[in-house]
Amino acid sequence: MLDSKPFIVVDRRKFLAAAAGFIAAGLMPKSVLALAGPYSFKQGTVDVTVVSDGHLVLPIDVFAPDAPPEARKALFTAAGVTGNEVQAPTNVTLIKSGADLILFDNGSGTEFQPTAGKLIENLKLAGIDPGAITKVVFTHAHPDHIWATVGAGGALNFPNAAYCCAAAEWDFWMGKDILTQMPKEMHPFVLGAQKHLNGVKDRVTMVKPGDDIVSGIRVLETFGHTPGHVSFEVAGDGGLIIVADAIGLPFIYFPHPEWRLAFDAIHDLAIANRKKLLDRAATDKTKLLGFHWPYPGVGHAERKDSAYQFVAAM
Numbered sequence: 024m025l026d027s028k029p030f031i032v033v034d035r036r037k038f039l040a041a042a043a044g045f046i047a048a049g050l051m052p053k054s055v056l057a058l059a060g061p062y063s064f065k066q067g068t069v070d071v072t073v074v075s076d077g078h079l080v081l082p083i084d085v086f087a088p089d090a091p092p093e094a095r096k097a098l099f100t101a102a103g104v105t106g107n108e109v110q111a112p113t114n115v116t117l118i119k120s121g122a123d124l125i126l127f128d129n130g131s132g133t134e135f136q137p138t139a140g141k142l143i144e145n146l147k148l149a150g151i152d153p154g155a156i157t158k159v160v161f162t163h164a165h166p167d168h169i170w171a172t173v174g175a176g177g178a179l180n181f182p183n184a185a186y187c188c189a190a191a192e193w194d195f196w197m198g199k200d201i202l203t204q205m206p207k208e209m210h211p212f213v214l215g216a217q218k219h220l221n222g223v224k225d226r227v228t229m230v231k232p233g234d235d236i237v238s239g240i241r242v243l244e245t246f247g248h249t250p251g252h253v254s255f256e257v258a259g260d261g262g263l264i265i266v267a268d269a270i271g272l273p274f275i276y277f278p279h280p281e282w283r284l285a286f287d288a289i290h291d292l293a294i295a296n297r298k299k300l301l302d303r304a305a306t307d308k309t310k311l312l313g314f315h316w317p318y319p320g321v322g323h324a325e326r327k328d329s330a331y332q333f334v335a336a337m
């Protein structure tokens with residue numbers, strides 16, 4: 024039987040690319056993009072939506088600085104990166120589970136990079152009121168993940184939410200000797216983490232690997248990027264792992280999980296956990312969602328040669 028309506032099926036990615044082109048040319052109002060809405064899918068009994076916080080602009084030198092230069096350059100070139108900077112997307116995960124509306128990290132806020140900090144605007148464009156968020160769950164306390172906790176006026180941007188943070192992460196950033204232990208260049212990160220964590224100290228629940236945030240969403244230990252970095256496993260339909268920064272830019276760290284990332288705090292541990300996560304995801308065919316992967320950052324790990332490749336879901 025002939026399908027009578029294939030012509031109205033719109034490839035969303037092509038549509039967005041075309042719409043972005045029209046907007047750049049001044050031919051289409053920005054609201055058209057908002058109408059397309061953020062990327063959403065169902066995972067078991069929950070609804071997952073990926074809301075962009077914008078992107079970061081990072082020097083390429085932080086990615087695998089000590090890797091063989093030619094091999095590294097080939098991967099950047101193949102990904103279209105030919106200059107000294109790379110745009111790293113910032114994908115915030117929103118999950119609706121029963122009566123809960125759970126945000127995993129909240130982005131950069133207004134004090135980090137001008138290309139990021141768009142989460143609240145993008146939530147509103149998608150029709151989601153920040154006051155409706157019931158839980159904000161932190162993967163780790165870097166600026167691009169938690170600096171939208173306390174707003175510009177000092178009030179919480181998600182005023183009705185309960186907060187969750189891995190105890191190991193909280194204890195690291197809030198340790199009383201941390202400023203003397205960390206190099207001076209890291210002090211803005213420390214002071215920022217302390218400001219935003221302090222903002223929720225009366226309403227935070229400390230969690231540890233193996234704990235459930237709600238039924239079906241479990242804390243997964245991926246320490247290394249920061250001392251208490253965690254990912255999250257969402258049950259149902261073969262499973263989803265909210266990876267956060269356990270695996271950085273996919274075109275670098277899927278083929279070379281053994282390469283270092285300058286932002287990783289404990290290199291050996293970060294690399295071991297990256298390898299473990301990729302091996303498990305490739306074996307179990309688990310869906311993955313990466314914070315800095317091309318929007319919406321959803322896809323799979325497939326084995327390739329002696330490592331992996333990222334296969335985007337769209």
Ligand SMILES: [Zn+2]
Pocket residue numbers: 165167168268314315
């Ligand atoms: Zn990050």
